[in-house]
Amino acid sequence: MSQLNRIPCFLLAAGRGERMRPLTDDLPKPLLTIRNKSLLKWHLEALANAKVEDVVINHAWLGEKIEAALGDGGQFGLHIQYSPEESALETAGGICKALPIIAPEDYFLVINGDVFSPNLPITQLLEMVPKMRMDASKPLAHLLMVPNPVQHPEGDFYLQGSTVSTAESIGAEKLTFSGIGIYHKDLFKTLEFGAPAKLAPLLRTAMEQNQVSGEKYLGPWHDVGTPQRLQELNAAYE
DSSP states (O other): OOGGGGOOEEEEEOOOOGGGTTTTSSSOGGGOEETTEEHHHHHHHHHHHTTOOEEEEEEOTTHHHHHHHHTTSGGGTOEEEEEEOSSOOHHHHHHHHHHHHHOOSSEEEEEETTEEOTTOOHHHHHTHHHHHHHOTTOOOEEEEEEOOOTTOTTOSEEEETTEEESSOOTTOEEEEEEEEEEEEGGGGTTSOTTSOOOSHHHHHHHHHTTOEEEEEOOSOOEEOOSHHHHHHHHHHTO
């Protein structure tokens, strides 16, 4: 087994999914299905195909249903552990709390549990890790950026070449962060364990130090944010 595949993956699945109600009143959002397969199952099968072995999933709302559905990961050929949260700690807070379980040597992969990206190039993404390890700028993150969807036309960050920044510059394109990225554990070292924390401020600080790289992804990617969008995706992928 190559060292690349020992890179652990963290799946974010602790959100309440308010905009998906009533569908999420008795089901965690990442267990909603497209083509009779939960959003988490799509990710787990892709991770298994990429020969990733170790996965950690956080949960808060109805988390016991996630554990009941996925178990220890044996059905996927994976080793799954869980990081329960009494109340959701936001993205960075959830990552910080789970770090002792993820136990990365340095870098680890993070995927939002409520995005749908059926052909996600995980193997290709993990090939960034050795490059990041050799980079003298000591990058703290590598983000998968996507064209701005209809519901988020203003985008998030600027991508110029392979550099992601908050500042507009000539030739830079403003894109949307996909919720999929590779992070160094040091990105979270200033956080208080068990306290809520947002990811964007950490990324912006790292961008100011020129420590965030990225790439534009043109494959299928969807933020499953509303019941209507879920219905449309099920129709489109039928």
